[in-house]
Amino acid sequence: MDVSSLIGIGDAEDLETPEGIKRLCQRINEREKQVNDNLQTLLSRKLNLETKIDSCLIKYQQLYKASICEDSKKLTSIISHTSDLAEKVSAKVRNLDTARMRATEVQKRVHDLIDLQLCSQGVMTAIKDEDYEIGARHVKRYLSMDRNILEKTADDVSSMTSVNQAVDTLEKAAKEMREIVKVKLDEAIKKNDLASVERFFKIFPQLGMYDEGIAKFTSYVCTKLSSIAEKELRQSMEIAKAEKRTQVAYADTFTNLLENVLRIIETNQPILENYYRYGHLLKMVKILQLECDDQTRRLIQEFNKNRLINRKVNQINDYIKSQSTQSSSTLGHLRKASGSMDKLNSKDLDTLIAELTIMHSRAELYVKFIRRRVSNDIEKCFIAGDMTEEEKKTALDSMESVIKKSQLSNQMQEILSTYLLFERYFMEESVIKAIGFDSHETGQLYSSMVDDVFFIVRKCIRRSIGTQSVDGVCAVINNGGACIEQELINAFRNALKSGYHSGYIDLAQAYSAFQSTIQQGKIQTNDSEMARTKFTVTLNNADKSTEYIETLFQNISEEIKVSFPNIDSHKKEMIESCLGGLKSVGDSLKTVVESGMQQLRSSAIKPRINPWIDQFQSSNHMLTDDELSVYEAGETFIQFLIVQLDGLLNSFKKVLSEKNYDILVLMLATDVTARFERAIKKCAFDRNGGLVLDKEVRSLGTFLTGATSWTVRDKMARLTQIAIILNLEKISELSEYYDTRNQEGPFTAWRLTPNEIRNILKLRTDFKIEDIKKLQL
């Protein structure tokens, strides 16, 4: 820096003279010397500084080592000291604890010894005084003592013999007590002395005889149950008659039977919990269930015998078998034709089905009650800590197996099976009857069968909900769907199979006849008219059925949700799947409607409209201005066409359901526009002709739009666009309507291909072919 500044200061003149250079050189030399001196002093200081730093470092390290070592050593000693102390303290605490434990043990032993003495003295007197409660309490106290410790105590204590004696006495007493109590309970049972039975029943657990007590008591209760049930079964018919409930006599008896069993549980559970504690209910239920099974079996036997169940089942099975061999040749809904069979009246089954439903639902309720009570008992036992997780699981499994393997479950399955067979038969026969007795009142869109059939199916499914069985509900839903599909839809198909006979061979004749019927304002009732009515009514019925299926699906879903509030998701999915199957019957119905409408189209629309539209070809579309005004003054083509179409549609509007009529209008629009397009392509137009056509297409569009609530604009699109093209003043105007880049108009998407546009333009005789060819499309 200094040097550079020196050079900078040095004058330019100076450097041109040797003196100047010399002076500069001198100045530089001086400066160099100065710098060197400075450096020297600095360097000399450096050494001094380094030594100072070194000494500092050394001092620092010494200091550091000394203090840390000292501190850590101190800390270690403190810690070890503390730990020593802690160990000593904890050892003392431990000693204290063992001492205390021993003290309590000793205390307990002393108590045990005292009690042992007391018990051994007391028990004998108690037995002598027949005070079994006190005796049992003594035995219970004795049983609660640890036998090993007792023996050890005997070894320790000097008066060994007295302890051993007491133990012996108590052992003997316990044995004696057990015998006595057993005998006494048996006696009480024999004497049917309920108070004594309960008294001894309560003593059993104190003597450690849990299972025996429950077994003896429950079998006593069972004998009582059995005699009640037998009496009730014998009198079931008489009671029912008195109460005017003969139709559900067995359901009532069955209800009583199950209620009696449940009442036993209800009343005895508190005693059981009090004297036996939790976890013993299953033992009681196991024994009770055997009795319940036995009674159920007897009752069902009686029921089957008196209600002639087996005979009816066989009758139905035979009937179904005979039908299935026939049905290969004949159609489903014609099967009532075979009258030779000894056939069950479905109405007679109605009450029996109701009885079966009640019986099954009662059994379901019973099982639910048992399951809830027993699992609660097991849960309480688990919470009280008297049961491990493992034991709880085995107990619950054992409960399920008791339920599953019970005769009652078996009988329930039989009942459900019978119910389902009867229900299916009832449903099918009733549906067949409803279809057979179908009645239609003139002027009505629908006939009776749809209402009737859906009423029956709905009734059956609702009744199945009453069984409280998910399997049962699912099966009836499945059967309901099958029944609608097989019987009702087949009936529809058969009615539509013969087709819609317009009844006319010659179209001109058809036209005049049609006109006359319209003029008379009344449809003549002859055979072909009846056939036509049958056809349209069937179409309407099918349409209504699609709605009914949807409603049925929704109603039943709701009802199931209400009736089975707590079912698990698996069962729920099962039901949903079956309901989905029912709903899908709607698809079959829709195809029926569709195929029927197509038939109507090919026999009643197409042949009628074609000649009307073809007239377009016979009129002139090259008009001078004079001709144009003449044409417009007279009856134009479109006026004629609209009158005809209106007449045709009106004749159907009265006989078709709203939805079907809308479909018809759409079909008519499709056919009319297609045919019109064809007719146009066969004609030649000039400017005036195009003008007229455009007007005519517009009025057709207005007419069709007015005929239905659905949109027909789409159907008119092509025709409208053709009219636009033919109504152009000049070819160049096309660009106002048609965008060549994306082939779209400013208003709507173009339905015509460039080629089609060219061909249509060619229909205008005043457009030059070369101009059309030149068009960039």
Place this chain on the structure above:
Amino acid sequence: MEDYKFLFKVVLIGNSGVGKTCLVRRFTQGVFPKGQGATIGVDFMIKTLEVENSAGQREAVKLQIWDTAGQERFRSITQSYYRSAHALILVYDLSCQPTFDALNDWIREIQEYANPKVLKILVGNKTDRDDREIPVRVGEEFAKAHDMYFLETSSKQGENVEKLFYEIAAELIEQARQKGGLSRNHHNSSVTNLGMKNNISSFQSNCCSGGVGTNNNSSN
């Protein structure tokens, strides 16, 4: 909801104890449940598979498998499921002649309740057993006579179980695709084995290794 393109209902039927539930469990959960109690009424499981279609694309298919009780007293429940089934798997125990003898009754049930176009598969279960009573040929012939596919399986060892359901899914997709066309044709063709010829050879190698199977084959 998961994404799937097809939903098919498959119903298993056949005598009690032939192993319907085990077949379903093996397929849906990959386990062979020991000490399986008799099924009560019906049960159902769902499994979604990916199946390669004829165009080589993989498609998700949801199979709803209905496992029915074989015991007589549940017949009126199980019968109600036939109509809506897309495929019926009729199972017998190849080590138990009575279960094979009962097939005719089951065929009658199918004729009575099922859709005539339903896909039918005959399954001889328990190939793991060495006390075979029904030779492969006999099962095959029965299937052929009743216009059914045929397969032998072992739920215990998992043999052919996946194949059974995957082939059913593939066949049902094919049928769905041909719907509108005449899918009946396919049924009446002479192909009664799932997965064509290589399948038959695999059966035979299986039963030869079984020892008893060799006798059965030579007796035919």
